[in-house]
Amino acid sequence: MAAILGGGLGGLSTGYYLLKNNISNNNNLKLFLLEATDYCGGWIKSIKTKDYIFEQGPRTIRPRGAIGLNTLNMLQDLGLSEHIAAIKPDHPAARNRMIYVNNTLYSLPSSLKGVFQKNEPFSKPLIYAAFNDLKQPQKELKDDSIYNFVERRFGKEIADYAISPMICGICAGDAKEISVKFLMKTLFEYEQNYGGVIKGVVKSMLKGKNEESLELSELAKRAQEEKWSIYTIKGGLETFPAAMKQYLKDNNVDLYLNTKVEEIDFVDSSMVRLKKTNGESMTATHIYSSVPSHILSKLVIKQHPQLSELLSEIPFVTVGIVNLYFASDKPLIEPAFGFLVPPIENSPILGVVFDSCCIPDQKGTVLTVMLGGRWFNEKFGADVTKERLYEIAMKEIKSILKIQDKVAAFNVSILNKCIPQYVIGHYDRVNRIREYIQNKNLPISLVGSSYDGVGINDVIYSAKTQVERDVTK
Numbered sequence: 001m002a003a004i005l006g007g008g009l010g011g012l013s014t015g016y017y018l019l020k021n022n023i024s025n026n027n028n029l030k031l032f033l034l035e036a037t038d039y040c041g042g043w044i045k046s047i048k049t050k051d052y053i054f055e056q057g058p059r060t061i062r063p064r065g066a067i068g069l070n071t072l073n074m075l076q077d078l079g080l081s082e083h084i085a086a087i088k089p090d091h092p093a094a095r096n097r098m099i100y101v102n103n104t105l106y107s108l109p110s111s112l113k114g115v116f117q118k119n120e121p122f123s124k125p126l127i128y129a130a131f132n133d134l135k136q137p138q139k140e141l142k143d144d145s146i147y148n149f150v151e152r153r154f155g156k157e158i159a160d161y162a163i164s165p166m167i168c169g170i171c172a173g174d175a176k177e178i179s180v181k182f183l184m185k186t187l188f189e190y191e192q193n194y195g196g197v198i199k200g201v202v203k204s205m206l207k208g209k210n211e212e213s214l215e216l217s218e219l220a221k222r223a224q225e226e227k228w229s230i231y232t233i234k235g236g237l238e239t240f241p242a243a244m245k246q247y248l249k250d251n252n253v254d255l256y257l258n259t260k261v262e263e264i265d266f267v268d269s270s271m272v273r274l275k276k277t278n279g280e281s282m283t284a285t286h287i288y289s290s291v292p293s294h295i296l297s298k299l300v301i302k303q304h305p306q307l308s309e310l311l312s313e314i315p316f317v318t319v320g321i322v323n324l325y326f327a328s329d330k331p332l333i334e335p336a337f338g339f340l341v342p343p344i345e346n347s348p349i350l351g352v353v354f355d356s357c358c359i360p361d362q363k364g365t366v367l368t369v370m371l372g373g374r375w376f377n378e379k380f381g382a383d384v385t386k387e388r389l390y391e392i393a394m395k396e397i398k399s400i401l402k403i404q405d406k407v408a409a410f411n412v413s414i415l416n417k418c419i420p421q422y423v424i425g426h427y428d429r430v431n432r433i434r435e436y437i438q439n440k441n442l443p444i445s446l447v448g449s450s451y452d453g454v455g456i457n458d459v460i461y462s463a464k465t466q467v468e469r470d471v472t473k
């Protein structure tokens with residue numbers, strides 16, 4: 001019996017790859033999944049009506065690179081090819097991404113030409129950042145914050161107006177705390193190995209590419225040929241975990257919903273006891289934990305306090321999500337992906353996504369306001385109500401987007417500790433966690449967004465890697 005702990009994307013993908021690798025058939029191994037709630041999909045949640053879709057968690061997926069193509073392979077295999085809504089490079093959601101600075105919305109350059117022009121709020125054309133990188137000396141470091149790295153190589157304006165809001169958009173975090181390896185591992189290595197980013201790019205071009213080979217599905221090939229920027233799923237992203245759940249059910253994985261695990265007891269190297277809230281236990285020969293690291297930390301504390309402590313050191317942030325629907329036929333926003341607010345603006349909001357531009361089949365105007373993240377407690381306090389977040393979001397929408405229409409429908413969610421923060425030293429910490437598990441011969445593998453990447457593609461790829469590693473052991 002192998003157990004999967006947690007039925008979010010990480011747990012469901014683990015089930016998918018265990019089945020694909022024929023683990024259950026070859027080893028005559030029964031698979032079961034334990035999920036604390038009555039829902040499979042974790043943070044992926046869509047509210048669908050005939051007029052609009054409110055995404056409470058993720059909404060878009062990137063198709064690029066091996067990990068992006070891997071997700072497309074999975075989507076085709078699950079029969080979801082026809083549900084994909086691609087956003088191609090000429091779509092406004094791909095071309096127009098804005099930042100809100102000094103009470104003004106500015107579009108970020110989206111073409112090579114734009115890099116040579118002066119674009120406010122930047123005081124010089126972005127090409128000057130490249131000269132800065134060539135001039136700056138190398139600084140030898142093991143890790144650094146992404147803000148420090150970008151400021152050092154490309155200048156303060158790029159760090160403040162391009163990277164800091166991007167980090168807010170990806171992980172609701174503070175670029176001054178997040179590890180450079182989170183987004184710019186290769187660029188950081190160029191600095192460390194070659195003395196600068198541009199120097200590293202030139203040297204690696206001379207060396208030639210070393211691309212990982214991955215067999216591509218028709219869907220992945222289409223995404224490459226048509227150069228998709230991002231994509232979403234018609235009918236809401238929830239369609240994705242729903243298809244995965246069905247795949248697991250069809251292949252005889254036992255799904256136990258409303259089953260919260262309270263404690264993990266490692267009996268020996270091939271037996272684990274999972275204690276449930278109702279006092280009963282289940283046993284397994286191996287577990288794949290996809291629950292967030294701060295939860296796993298509590299489950300192992302009795303037997304492995306050192307492991308528990310390492311797991312508890314990965315910080316998480318809380319995000320407020322306010323989805324808004326305006327029924328008017330006339331467009332209330334310009335066509336764009338939306339805008340982000342750099343932290344130096346000290347705004348109560350992180351940014352706004354223009355869903356009616358990115359997600360197909362929506363009537364009227366649909367917006368999602370994101371609030372808090374790294375600054376949730378200091379801005380709103382831990383006990384803030386949904387009503388208060390709604391008021392704040394509406395005030396900002398009216399002031400920034402000049403929308404005076406009445407809201408026809410809305411939803412507010414407070415997603416407690418929903419995004420892990422890969423702060424400086426994260427990757428060393430994860431190595432130490434996995435080393436501990438290996439040294440103690442504990443029958444547990446770690447998957448989910450706490451360890452190997454916070455996005456959908458990362459979580460799926462991490463599940464694939466962990467399962468394949470176990471198969472070849």
Ligand SMILES: Cc1cc2nc3c(=O)[nH]c(=O)nc-3n(C[C@H](O)[C@H](O)[C@H](O)COP(=O)(O)OP(=O)(O)OC[C@H]3O[C@@H](n4cnc5c(N)ncnc54)[C@H](O)[C@@H]3O)c2cc1C
Binds near residue numbers: 062
């Ligand atoms: C607001 C928001 C927006 C995002 N936007 C994007 C985006 O646009 N694109 C993108 O690529 N990514 C995005 N992400 C990231 C993406 O949603 C996550 O990477 C992914 O959903 C994480 O899945 P997971 O399985 O690791 O974790 P989770 O979704 O947290 O799943 C963990 C599961 O474990 C269960 N569980 C917890 N404790 C127990 C227990 N004791 N016993 C049993 N079960 C338990 C939980 O109920 C949950 O179902 C976003 C995330 C958030 C929060």
